[in-house]
Amino acid sequence: MNPAEPHPLQSPDSPSKQRIRFGIILLPNFTLTAFSGFVDLLRLSADEGDFSKPVRCSWSVIGETLAPVRASCGIEIAPWETFECAEPFDYIVVVGGLLHAGPAASETTLAFIRRAAASEATLVGICTGVFSLMRAGVLGGHRICVSWFHYWDFIERFPSVNEEALVADRMFVIDRRRITCSGGRASIDVAAAILLRHFETATVQKALRILLVDELHKDDAPQPHPPGLAPATHPKIKRAILLMEQHVGRPLPLDLSPRQLERLFKAQTGKAPQAYAKQVRLRTAAWLLTSSDKTVADIASSCGFSDASHLGREFRKQFGLPPIMYREQRGTVAAQARHELIYDETFPGRARAI
DSSP: OOOTTEEEEEGGTTTOOOEEEEEEEEEETHHHHHHHHHHHHHHHHHTTTTTOOOOSSEEEESSSSSSSBBBSSOOEEEEEEEEEOOOOSSSSEEEOBBBSSSSOOOHHHHHHHHHHTTTTTTEEETTHHHHHHHTTOOOHHHHHHHTTHHHHHHHHHOSOOHHHHHHHOSSSSEETEEEEEEOOHHHHHHHHHHHTTTOHHHOOOHHHHHHOOOOOOOOOOOOOOOOSOOOOOOHHHHHHHHHHHHTTTTOOOOOOOOOHHHHHHHHHHHOOOOHHHHHHHHHHHHHEEEEEEEEOOHHHHHHHOOOHHHHHHHHHHHHHHHHHHHHHHHHHHHHHHHHHHHHHHHOOOOOOOO
16 A cells, blocks of 8 residues: 555545554553543444443553553553554554653564554554654654654654654644644544544544533644743634744744734734744743753754854843853752652652652
């Protein structure tokens, strides 16, 4: 089959009567919300009434062994079957979570993902599950959705990735037999988008109503705005802000005229788009100073400043001290905060290490 062609089970024009099979891989420290939201929509869409039987679709939690996998909140879920014993699936769903605590996906898990990619299965990466798909080498030539929160983590871990293929301003991306999702509540939206390819709309809408979800987000819906800057409610401005985060220091592909953008930005944030973009660039520079060992010159270049002196002048206006001093003062605090997070996640029953 030509990889550019849609999988037969993915045609939105002809819902299939065949039961759709989902294999779900839980990575260490996975996010429980992302997993439960996805599975609950499958469960409620699979059967008539309130029986939750796997009639229209089935799902199985699969793993390298049957040893329980711990979620980031401490709850443990044991796989139902191992990779070796699992039947073929139409969708392989990889659910991730915390990046900086605990082990990553094992080589056995990555090998299973590669085998699934060589079959006709569609691969789905939810939350940081997309990192494991990338490690497995199965996302080449595809657009990739990542949470804005993990955008720079992704760039740092995969420096050779084509940044034009990265999408951090949408809830999820469907690109042929690869589906990537930012995580959280968006796992419900991506599950609905998948099921709508196979089931009648009323079936999926019923499941959403039971979950008290009154608005289904499509793949072009913007992710919630990053913290630290004034929120916006207009969807075009939300998307513009997220694009500023994603394309720091580069021109933005916005579908608004300059006059319309200026008017909407001032109405939504109280700032002109240029001033808002500068704040985004400076906040990104501050984050890089405390979370990376890049030089000030490198940070200036990656954040759209002409040189280190230009960054230094603007940085002092914003933060009241030069970049080097900011790094010295805040770097120690950031390192301590990361230590506390890892300590809490590794030893949930103990007091904070402060």
